[in-house]
Amino acid sequence: MTRLLYEADPYLTKFDATVTKVQGEWVVLDRTAFFPGGGGQDHDTGWMSGLEVKVVRSQDGEVVHQVPGHALSAGDRVDCEVDWERRNDLMRAHTGEHLLFSILSRMSPELELVKIAITSPKKSLVVRGELSWPMMAQAQEQANEAIAAQLPVSDVWVSKNSEVLKDIRIKVDRIHGDKVRVVTIGDLDKAACAGVHIQNTRELKMLLVTKLTSARPVGDYEIEFETGRRAMQTALRLSSIGLQAAESVRAQPEHLLNALSNLKGELLVAQDAVRAYGRQALKRLEPEKVEGVRLYSGIFDGLDKKTLVDSINELIGADRTVAIMASVDERLTLFVATSKDLEIDSREVLNRGLKVVDGKGGGGKNFASGGASHPQRAKEALDAAKDGLRALLTAG
Numbered sequence: 001m002t003r004l005l006y007e008a009d010p011y012l013t014k015f016d017a018t019v020t021k022v023q024g025e026w027v028v029l030d031r032t033a034f035f036p037g038g039g040g041q042d043h044d045t046g047w048m049s050g051l052e053v054k055v056v057r058s059q060d061g062e063v064v065h066q067v068p069g070h071a072l073s074a075g076d077r078v079d080c081e082v083d084w085e086r087r088n089d090l091m092r093a094h095t096g097e098h099l100l101f102s103i104l105s106r107m108s109p110e111l112e113l114v115k116i117a118i119t120s121p122k123k124s125l126v127v128r129g130e131l132s133w134p135m136m137a138q139a140q141e142q143a144n145e146a147i148a149a150q151l152p153v154s155d156v157w158v159s160k161n162s163e164v165l166k167d168i169r170i171k172v173d174r175i176h177g178d179k180v181r182v183v184t185i186g187d188l189d190k191a192a193c194a195g196v197h198i199q200n201t202r203e204l205k206m207l208l209v210t211k212l213t214s215a216r217p218v219g220d221y222e223i224e225f226e227t228g229r230r231a232m233q234t235a236l237r238l239s240s241i242g243l244q245a246a247e248s249v250r251a252q253p254e255h256l257l258n259a260l261s262n263l264k265g266e267l268l269v270a271q272d273a274v275r276a277y278g279r280q281a282l283k284r285l286e287p288e289k290v291e292g293v294r295l296y297s298g299i300f301d302g303l304d305k306k307t308l309v310d311s312i313n314e315l316i317g318a319d320r321t322v323a324i325m326a327s328v329d330e331r332l333t334l335f336v337a338t339s340k341d342l343e344i345d346s347r348e349v350l351n352r353g354l355k356v357v358d359g360k361g362g363g364g365k366n367f368a369s370g371g372a373s374h375p376q377r378a379k380e381a382l383d384a385a386k387d388g389l390r391a392l393l394t395a396g
Contacts, residue, residue: 002063003031007181010035010091010196013046013082019072026064027072032056033082036063039195040116040125041094046082048072053080086120087196089228093123095153095185095197096207096227099146101125102169102189103139113169114219118195123226124211126219136209136223143207150202151186155193158182168192206231210238271302278303282311290386291393292320293342297386299326299378305333312337316366324349324385326378332357334381337367344392353385 002020005012012033021028027048034056037043043056048067055066072078097116104127105111111129157179158164168182170192183193185201198204208231211224226234243253251259278300287294296315300308305327312323316339327333336350346368350361354370357377361370372381 001061002029004063005031005033006035006196009033010087010198013084013087014080016077016079019074019076019078021062021074022070022072023064025066025068025070027067027070027078028062028064029078029080032063032065033080034063034065035082035087035196039094039118039193040097041090041118041195042120044082044087046080048080049078088198089120090118091196092198092204092227093118093225094193094195095201096143096204096225097123097125098183098189098191098193098197099143099185099201099204100139100207100209100223100225101127102185102191103142103146104131104135105169107135107139112219114215122224124222124224126215126222128219129221131212131221131223133212136212140207140209146186146188147201147204147207149186150200151188153183153185153197153199153201155181155183155197165192204228206235208232208235210234271304274302275304275307279307279311282308285315287321290322290390293389293393294318294321295324295386295389296321297324297382299328299382301328303327308335312367316340322349322389324353324382324389326382328375328378330375331371331373332359332375332378332381333369333371334359334361334378334385335367335369336385338365340366344389348392349385349388352388353381356384357381 005015015033017029017031019027020030034044034046034053036056036058046053048065051067051070053065053067057064097118101113108129111127113125114128115126117124160178160180164182165180168190180192181194182190183197184190205228207225207227209223209225213222215222242256246253246256249259249263281300285296285298287296308325308327312325312335315321315323316337319339319341321339322342322344323335323337325335334350334353336346338344338346345365347363347365350368350370354361354372357372357374357380359370359372359381361368363369
């Protein structure tokens, strides 16, 4: 059984130990300050006698360390060092997650914590329940007040049958063994947790929510956040972006959301007008005759693809009909469709059109589509497809 030094002192970074077992790249020590991961927090990394410790994990009551290229044997003494910058970043974020969720759950008691991910590149929690940006703003304000209040963070081990567990956040099915570690943040939060934590909220310096996105089907929302200096830098960057955005739409910063809402409404009206114009243009399309085949073609800027596809399907309901249409927005989408009485393969016509604009596509014999990242070259693709159709009809 490995003695877990990080439980008694999460700030311990340098220690010596004795190798008790070696299995390939994996080394077991009699004691370790390397945290093997838990409670959603990623494992530590660091160095063992000058060699990199890449992965640390729990296995059969022991902590095993992956040390590529080592030549260690049982009984060897080793000097170890935890990567403190990484550890400190993770333990601060883990405490920040406890603080943030505790505040949110007070605001929305039905909120359920589904998943935690505390890693170097990303700190997040997935929840089920109703959330909104106004709620997040209020929660962040309270979290940063708790940071400024310098609340103590402590932990204690209790029996799995302790009465204490009735009043804390805990998922009993995730508890292994007879004891439970309870982490407390001032009078704000008590939760069962296997992770390592800081000792005072002041070490967080700042907590900032950076993203609120859908997490379905795992949960309802994923909340990404940052702490410390990184949170401060991100807050400054986002503040600058917000101020520039407000200036660009000629609004005061506090009125930016209203201004954007008005612009969104105007955009929807404009899009409806484009759709209406597109539908009228489609109805007015006149076919050209190509080797006894009716060919409908055109380029439609901003027309939604469903409207265009519905019209194409309606057109090729008639015999000896081909439709070659291009939809243009941020990308070029080319559609080729043929009536079922024709032997022309839509995919071959499509590929001839997309080839000249470095596009790709696919589909069936009577309906194919594909795209390219060159919307300004729509006419070039359309003409190439039409030339391809003429060549196939002539050859036939």
